[in-house]
Amino acid sequence: MIAKDKKPMLEIKILDKKFILPNQVNNGGPYFLTHSVGPLTKLGQQYLDDYYLSPWSNNGGEAWPQWLTLIDQFTSALSQLLGGAQDEYCPQANLSTGLAKYLMALPKAGFRNTVLMHAHAFPSMGFVVKALESQGYQLGLIPTDKPAHDPQVWVDHMNETTAAILITHVHSNTGVLSPIGEIAQLAKSQDVRIMVDVAQSAGIIPFHIPNWNVDAVFGSCVKWLCGGPGAGWMWVCRDSLSDLAPKDVGWFSHENPFEFDIENFRFAETAKKFWGGTPSIAPYAAALGGVKTVASIGVETIRAHNLKLMEIISPEHDFTHNGGTLCYKAGSQIDAIEARLRSKHARFDRRGDRIRLSLHITNTEDQAQMLRDSIYQH
């Protein structure tokens, strides 16, 4: 937890020096939308100029060495923050693309062809599997009334046709946090591939990928890593890399992208075999700033602050199985609560009968108290 006497200094430093909050720019009210887009960092804004625009304006087409160095810095920063080797990370536009590329790279689906996920998984991930029916895959869904965080539920829904499972570390619409290591341990005994979606957990839930013993992890930087859209990535366990044959390739998937021999394609020996054609650069400049900013504060510190604020809002609630977003089930009260929050200019959203409120390091105890008052009408 954050020591009480240290907190004000920490907050002032963070708000003034590290983040550019939407409400600072246009007086728009407190920001609780990190589950959608995390706030821009000052470092990200600076890196966009230093690592993307300046090399371009100074060097034109000769900027590539600097741009590719930026990508290396990005994968290095991810490996330091989330664990795993740098060369197990590969940039991807988003999670859906990473998942599609990974599934297509597996040995052809035969009798074992089902990809199992919980019905509360982000829909895009299900769409990917459905679209791969032509490749022999089937989508299996654990029903919504079964708790996604219960490892036994996963085992109960696996059978001899299960080829792979996709575990969502934190569900975006319910906030449910799942114990990846425990689920993976049970699932491994069934000899299935284990994939993890960390879109809503990277940067807010402390984790170290190698501790999970999983095959692949898909993430982005847009939410708690405060890196903006476009800087997605995948992590692929080194042990399985040589068995994977991506179908969607390009010259940056080549062992030597600058060999330029159309008759001689050789996969990169690292996760970069999943990369593809000419990579995008700009999103990774902003994202590097986000990842470094989060690392400089510490994910444990951010999570401790997040839990403290959620406990101010709902002291009676147990947040053990909850990610960084409070998905408050408002039921018939939802319109009234929304109106009270809007009158405070709060920035949040709703999904079904839930109000989603993300409490980042940039949010304060006063804001949490305001949320409590607005939700429970104190």
Ligand SMILES: Cc1ncc(COP(=O)(O)O)c(C=O)c1O
């Ligand atoms: C849990 C989860 N997975 C995935 C995504 C996004 O997937 P993609 O990067 O393919 O758009 C989101 C976006 O909100 C999400 O919440």
